[in-house]
Amino acid sequence: MKIRFLISALTIVLVLISSSANAQVDYSKMKVDQLTDAQIKEMMKRGQDMGYSEADLEQRAAAGGMSATEIQKLKARVEQIRQQGSAPQNNKDITDEIEPGRRTVDSTDSNYRKRPDSLQTRPKSRIFGSELFSSGKLTFEPNMRMATPKNYVIGPDDELLVDLTGNNEASYRTKVSPEGYISLQYVGRIAVGGLTIEAATDKIRSLMSRTYPALRSGGTQLAINIGNIKSIRVTINGEVTKPGTYTLPSLATVFNALYASGGPNENGSFRNIQVIRNNNVIATVDVYDFLINGIQTGNITLQDQDVIHVPVYLLRVDVLGEVKRSAIYEMKPDESLLDVMKYAGGFSSMAYKAKVRIFQNTATERKIITKSILEFPDYKPKNGDKVFVDPILDRFENKIQIVGAVFRPGMYELTQGLTLKNLIKNADGLKEDAFMERGYIIRLNEDNTTSVLPFSVSQIMQGAAADIPLKREDIVQISSIFDLRDEYTVSIGGEVRTPGTFNYSSNMSVEDLIQMAGGFKEGGSPMNIEVSRRVKGADMTQQQVATAKVFTINVNSNLDIKNSPFILQPFDIVAVRATEGYTAQQQVRLAGEVLRPGIYTIQSKNERISDVIKRAGGLTAYAYAPGASLKRPQSAESKNKSKEDLDKEARLKALNLNRLKQRGSKDSSSVDSLMNVNTFSDLVGIQLDRILKKPHSDYDLILQGEDVITVPSLLQTVKVTGEVLRPISIIYNPGKPMKYYVRKAGGFTKTAYKSGSFVSYANGSVQGARKGLFANAYPKIKPGAEIAVPKKSEKERMSAQGWVGLGSAIASLAAIIVILFK
The missing domain is CATH 3.30.1950.10 (wza like domain)
Incomplete structure (x- = not known):
């Protein structure tokens, strides 16, 4: 880039000198700062017609009196103009093409720098050679850096x-x-x-x-x-992509011209391109010589008014399948199928080389010709032939296989006289876990069915049985002893740190298994450990049939090895009990309107709700005891519920959470406690007001670990949801029935299922409407309740076919009744 700027700057200097040769100007005193951008641009344009080597430019600049400092300034100004996009585009041509040999090219060589858009988007063709003229990676620019050829013909404008x-x-x-x-x-x-x-x-x-x-x-x-070479005009016609007359440098060759025109089109010949000069064909170009051998025979230097004619191809053959270069090839009449295969690069590594199939067009239909490789030199392809080279078969002519308990399983060569014992030795022998009693060979029959040939592994290896000769496609299977039995395991549960199932090892004791399980929990007892064992061979004719043998043993708490251990067998199950009288602490949570909310530890097995409320100091003045609720974790059996049940619980939890937020409880722990409760939990409807009036009564439940008791503040609203005109929260009015609140919500909708309405109370209990003799009996309403009106289920209307069927049934029934009463 720096050289370009230097050359451009020096060119401008020379233009200044040459344009003012007759003026008495001292260039040693010229200041570049005094030149405007417009003057520099003008000088750059005038410099296009001047071609000097770098040495000449430096010498002439010094002779003109321009100092080195001013030349540097001029270079900087040129660079600035270029960055601003002000410099003329063809200035790049000047700086790029000036060479030490003093040769510049005409601006017409832009044909080689920028291809037409139609060529850039030209779809890829299967015709061999088309990429030579359509690829953007090749330019075929004339070589302007070469010395002047001795046979170069001088003409006007040179x-x-x-x-x-x-x-x-x-x-x-x-x-x-x-x-x-x-x-x-x-x-x-x-x-x-x-x-x-x-x-x-x-x-x-x-x-x-x-x-x-x-x-x-x-x-x-x-x-x-x-110096500056002349331009010539060359006409390219026939079957080319862009025919026409092109202005080219006088050093251009046939390939340069073809590239400028986009090369032969789909019907153009690549092997019979003619160069016509003075109405005589002076050269014939075969592009295949260049593509196949790199020889540029016929690629002569063009002269002014030359004509390049691309005729229509005469014969093409399509080569498909397992060849190195699958393409459509143009053939000469005297070339054979062997020549086609050479053009295609020969067979690929997966090719079936014995013969090829040729699909040929006749005058009326198509036919298939098969040619062996020996016939390739004699067969002359015809226009439109499709040569198919098939792949080899996906099979082995000498394969055998051994799998299972050998050190190197896999496929092996079937050699002459190979036997089963030799194959096992080739696979580096048997593994230690090989099942020695029996193995088998899967053998392929002549009709491609298979048969099984069993053998004794131990007898074959010891020579006690006759060795078995192997055949092609034999698969030898030698099983492992672990393949022929269940995986041996033992299990442990109860009061150990990591209960679970472990791999069985011979001579494993109960102490070993307890150690694998991480040892005892704090409450685990080393006494009365139970080991259950599978029963084999039980007498099924007896009424009392044992399903397992149970052993009760004691071990030392430190798991020492002084005593004789109890040895386990596969599939034993060990259960470690808890120490008698050991109970881990259990806690409950109080939230809401109690004096001291928080977590409390259960002190006794029969501690009740009233007891923990008393320990918390009782209720606050704002507590609403009838709305208190109890969340209790579910049992393991309750957790195994259907998805529908879990969805209902999730909706109920969201309902209760929303209710707590609407109450605006002063204790935020009431909301947090609900969020922290296990997903698998039951909402128990308690009556805290009765519990506090009669402690230790039937209403006063015994506490369990992880219970959450929430006491809300005084509630003043009733919420109406579901199939009402406007779901809304209404101020509680003592004594008013459910219909009063429904009317306040606009009444029932047309799709309301009135008798299915229910009320969810603040304490979590739910009560539904009851059908009476004359009218529905609705539940009483209490503060904080939520009235839910469900939607009627849509009944499927009877179709016309249904009505016809019903009418037919009634008619049949009527006919039967008439017959009976006759």
Whole structure:
């Protein structure tokens, strides 16, 4: 990038110098800061037509008097203009293409830098060679960095650089006129049009030697090169993607032109591309020479007015299947199926090489031809042939397999005379847990069914039984003793730290199992440990049939090994009891309107609700005793409920939680306690007012661990929900029936199930409506109650077919009755 800026800056300097050659300006005093951006842009544009090497630029800049400091400033200004996007786009062409060989290309080479959008989106074709001209990874730009070819033909607009070195020093830059002449000082006009660069050099040397005699003696050397090369116009027609006339550099070749036009289209030939000059075909290009062998035969340098013609292909063959390069290949009439396979890269590693199938189109239908590999050189493919190379069969010709209790199970080679014993040795022998009594071979029959051939593993290995010769696809199975029995385990439960099931080991004792289970819990007793054992061979004819043997043993609490241990057997179950009289502390929680809410430990087996309320100091003045509730954890049996039951409990819990929040209890622990209660818990409807009036009565329940007693504050509302016109909370009015509150909520809706209405009281109890003889009897309403009116279940209406069936049944019944009464 820095070199580009330097070259651009120096080019601007040279333009300044050359444009003011006749002006008396001291460039050593020129200040870049005094130049405007517009002036620099203009100089950059004018610099497009100038081509100098970096050495020439530095030398001429110094000769112009520009100081190094000012040149650096100029470089900075150029960079700034470029970053602002102000610099002309074609300035990049100037800096990119200036080379040490003094050659620049015409701006027409943009054909190679930017492909048309239609080519970029061109779908991938299976035609071999199409990617060469559609891939963005290849450009086929003309090589502008090469030395001028000796056979380069000079034409109009070519710029010649004539340099004399040695005894005479001179440089000339001259352009070839449309008539083919150049003009040199002291020499005059010289006709060079149509000559090669080599012939023109000889001619110019001969004429200049009259002015510079040292050219004959060798004291002066002459060098002639091409500066700016001319542009040529080439027409590309036929079956190409974008036919037309293209302006190209004069060094462009056939491939350069084809790339600019997008290459042959779907019907174009890749093997018979013709270059026509002066109405004569001067070259035929076969792209396959380049694609297959990297040879560019026929890729000649183009001249002005050349025509590249891409004819329609004559013969194509589609190669499919297991080849390295599956594609559609263009063939010449004299090429064979062997040539097609070479173009396809040959067979893949999974190919069936003995023969290929060819699908061929005839005049009326299609046919299949099979050719062996020996026939490839003689068979000439026809247009439209599809060559299918099938994969090899997914099977082994010499495979046997051994599985089970050997050290190296897997597939092995079936060698001549291989026997069962040899195969086991090849698998590094039997494992220690091999079942020695029996093994078997699964053998494939001739009709692809299987049969089983059993053998004694121990006798085969000891030579006591005849060895078994193996056949292809035999599978030898040697089982492990662990495969033929249940997994041996023992279990322990009760008062141990980690009860569970453990793998059984021989000679395992009860003490060992207790140690594996983490030892005793604090309340675990080493006495009266029960071991239950499976019964085998029980007499089923007896009325009293034992289902298990039970042993009661004692062990030392420190699990020492002084005493003779009780040895366990597989599937034994050990139960460790709790120490007599040991009880872990159990606690209950008081929440709400009690003087001292919190957690309390149960002091005795028969401690009741009234006792713990008394320990808490009794109720506050704001307590509503009839609304007190008790949450009690469920038993293990109760936890095994259906999903529907769990959903109902979740809704009830949300109902009670909402009620507590609406009461605005001063003790937030009442809400927290409900949230902390186990999901599997029952809401017990208690009557705390009666309990406190008559302690230790039947209403006064005995406490259990994890009970939660919540005493709400005084409730003043009744909530109506469900199938009413407007669910609402209403101020409690003593003595008013349920219908009073329903009317306050707008009354029942049309879909209300009136007789199914129920009331949920603050203490958690629920009471439903009862059907009376003349009217429904509704529950009494208390403060904090919630009236729930369910929706009627939708009854399925009888269809027309149902009514017809009912009518037929009634008619049949009527007919029977008539017959009976006759």
